[in-house]
Amino acid sequence: MIKKRALAALAAVFVGTAAHAECAFENEIEIRMLSASFPAWVGVTDAMKECGNVEAELNNEFLEKMQEGFAAFPPLYHIGGLYGTAIVPLMDANLIRPLDDLVEKYGQNLNTNQLIKVDGKTMAIAMMVNAQHLMYREDILDELGIPVPSTYVELFDAAEKIQASGKVDYVFGGNFRTAWLEFVNMYLGYGGSFFDAEWKPTINNEQGVASLETLKRLTKHMDPEFLASDTTYTAQQLQKRKIAMATLWASRAQAMDDPDESEVVGLVKPASALAPEAGMIPAATLWWDGIVIASGISDEEADAAFRVAMEGLDTEMALANPGAAIWLIKGYEPGKYADGAIATVANGARPYPASSQMGLMQSAIAGNIFDYLRGEKDAPTALADMESDYIVSAREAGFIN
Amino acid sequence: MLIFIAAPLLLVLINSFYVTASKFETVETESCTPGIAGEICVTELRTRPLLDEDDKVIRQTRYVGLQSYRNVLELEKAAGFLINNDFRSILTIDFWKALRFTLTFTFITLPIMLAAGLGIALAVNMVSERFRGQIIFVSLLPLIITPVIGALSIRWLFIGDGILTAALEMILERDIAMFAQAWTVEVLILFYRVWHIVPFAFVVLYAGLQTLNRDTLESAIIDGASRWERVRYVVVPYLMPLIVFLTVIHLMDSYRVFEEIVGLGAESHVISLQWITYDYLRPDDAGNRAISRASASAMLTMVGIVFILALPLRQTWRDYHPRRK
Incomplete structure (x- = not known):
């Protein structure tokens, strides 16, 4: 290669x-x-x-x-x-x-x-x-008679079955080294908004808690090293038959069929990013x-x-x-x-909400989400800490008083 | 000294007391970005920095006193945990978490480095002269590797089913995930630093051994000193200035541990003081960076180093300036 x-x-x-x-x-x-x-x-x-x-x-x-x-x-x-x-x-x-x-x-x-x-x-x-969306092993889902999941609720059902079948080491893969992005995507999927009109943070709410909990539940089906797992690592897991499904960037799809690096040529199919629950937009940007x-x-x-x-x-x-x-x-x-x-866009995914405030919010999320995923903080504490970290930087930057 | 050390330090110190920000207005903005076939237009509130006549962003610097230090240390929060005897939660505050790791790292690697360096130096000193050159060359190799590259190699050797993890799994016959919890990542970082730094200690101590007075050693042998006693009472005291030198260098060096964390991609489990400074200084996607807090954290790191170095330096000072009795 x-x-x-x-x-x-x-x-x-x-x-x-x-x-x-x-x-x-x-x-x-x-x-x-x-x-x-x-x-x-x-x-x-x-x-x-x-x-x-x-x-x-x-x-x-x-x-x-x-x-x-x-x-x-x-x-x-x-x-x-x-x-x-x-x-x-x-x-x-x-x-x-x-x-x-x-x-x-x-x-x-x-x-x-x-x-x-x-x-x-x-x-x-x-x-x-580019967007992150679901990629799945068509052969595994077909063999077990599992329909392609479209929500995380369906994914967790499928995950139990795949785990029980023992076909792969772990069911799911994702870029949790950048867990802040997974949170942003999930939170937007739940319909949350990040700021009020005065640029104060508004993430410490039900949608925030639900997003964190869904992410944590997802990690139960992932390689225990998920916190060190970046895009390349996730793609490799899929290519090497270690996992059955993953959230990956569209730009990585072609590499799944590259015989030089993939053992699953022709078996991995892309699908829309998953919505948190039925009736919601995909958790993707x-x-x-x-x-x-x-x-x-x-x-x-x-x-x-x-x-x-x-x-x-x-x-x-x-x-x-x-x-x-x-x-x-x-x-x-x-x-x-x-x-x-294409399916992700058709299902209503939105552009990434880029702004100066969002940059600060990203850092605040990144600074606290690992503690939550490692079990050192509970969801409301993690969200409250994200908000207070954001407020400190937003004050410094002059966005809020 | 004045230009290259005092001036930058002073600037960082001053920076830590001031915060610079632009002035903003909030405007309603429509922005259109591509979907796949069509475009997606969003109307939302956006802040726009105010510009002066020359089209430059207006920036205002204001004095904030110790606010940035407070933001880095989060003392009130830490005190709150302390009152409730919740020591674990203190370690969820970035600064204290990083301080805990940095100190652990510094004080665990120090004795290992000195012991291993001395051990190898003594061993090589006994090897026949014919092979010494080759052995010294080979044992110096770890020192040549750039820390970031070395740490990256460690990452790929151990992450997932990396070669070394797979080998360990085969030997121990159990599933191992080195990156799944913080302590194994810490072990990897410690292991890597020891591997990297021991050759330096070895070379310095080996050089020292070459000047050791043979007569003293021989008289020790005649006096019936065992091998251990010779090392304990002749070699180590003779090498003491070098050991202090190594200690001082190592304390400074390891208190600013950084490369291993970046190279291993370990920031989700373990952070160090230097990494915090870097994190504040690194611009995010929108170009924001917390210069003031980065300066504060850099000053705190420096204070920490001075504090740690005080002891060995005071000792050296006393050795060279004995009080008149």
Whole structure:
């Protein structure tokens, strides 16, 4: 696998320098880009490089660098590639420019849902969406005659049966190293809201308790090492036949059928994220990834940067990397790996509620949820502590008095 | 000294008394983000920082006194638990939880490091000269590995059915989950640090052994001292300055234990004081960071180190400045 990747990277280097012809125009202005680092961005930045004079830096610690880099004079980067929630601090500090005029000039091939609009102004161009949803071993469920669960209530029933059958070590897998995100998803599934109109926290309630309890009940069906389990670990558990079901990112679906790393090729199917109970929306949030353009660069540079970016986000690129993401790009038809995400959206999942306050709330949740899951705090105490931690940081940040 | 040590310290100290925040207005905002086929538009309240004429965010710094220290220490809460004799709950407060682990870590690894380092040094000293070079080289290898990389390797060796967990399971014939509870994670962290630091102690003490006066040893033998007595009354006293040196270095080094926690991904079970500072300083998804609390926690860490070092340093001071009798 590593060898294959290395070869691909090597090939990309050679193709990248040789094939300027594939870009629709010859770029004369030097363009620098900083983005997150995963296969989708590799595809996009390689396509951009074909235009010439493009330098791309892929780094998963991009968040910090991008803010400082965009704020520098002149900005260190022209284009930023980020996930949706990261747009908030850039927008707040006026570091990214509205793209409406550029979209009008060069964005003929963009779908309308690619335009990230804030108060009517296009602030970013989305290229893909991602969501966490259920993935399950079709063979196991079929054999035991269990229908695909659509709520956590059904999941717990199924879990008892699967556990009894002894087909897998543990029934379920999930990214509980980032348990705060699982809580946010679950809490939104229960219909909870995080803040009141004055930015005071409002999570210490029935929905909060129910969310925590559902998560804890879920951990009973998980590998006892769940607190150290991240996305890669969960994906591996599924690939190595250790678990029967998992909550995983849609972008991981394709790897289940990769014979180089998976022992369950063709057996894992995606399905909608589970709702907490019947009649509720799925406990999942929608995330997008896309590009922004720095506000501090000149209009000519922005012009060139945007054109280069459009080359990176064209149909050709999406068709060349169909499994890398659920692309929003014109001409790309979502394949079977997108089924789970599509069903999740159809069942009413909402976008991730990104905001500065939510950033503080995330930290407050993350700081207390492990104590709850380890049994050192009960649910109301954990929720009260989350609220008081949030209040401390929100006071410091000036959101509440 | 002034520029590189005193000035930064002073800045951190000042930072811990002030909090900087932007000014905000709350506005109703409609934002549209992609679904899969269509778009999803949400109208909600959002805060927007106020900008000055130059389009820069207006920031205000205000003096908060010891508030940040209070927020880090959460003394009232801890006192509340203390009154109810609920010692376990004190350890759910981040600072006290981290302090407990940091101190445990520091004082457990210290004697192990000194004993193992001395043991290996004595053993190597007795090996025939022909092999010494190779043995020293091999035993120094752990020291060369970058702590983060070493910790990452440990994570993958032990997590789930990692090679070493699988091997342990085979030997002990039982199911083992090293990352399922806090104490096993702590054991891994301790084990890793000892493995990493013992070569350093060994090299320092071995170098010291080379200058040991043979005559003293021989006269001890003639006086009928056993092997243990020679170590206890000749070697150890001779090496004492080096042992104090190792102790001081190790206390400073292990009080700021950090890499192991990040590398092992252990923060859900175990945190250290240094990790808390990092956690405050690290921006969240929305770019917020708690600089003031990070500074306060850094100052507290420094105070802790000074406190711990006071004892061995005082001893050394006395050794070099004996009182006139």
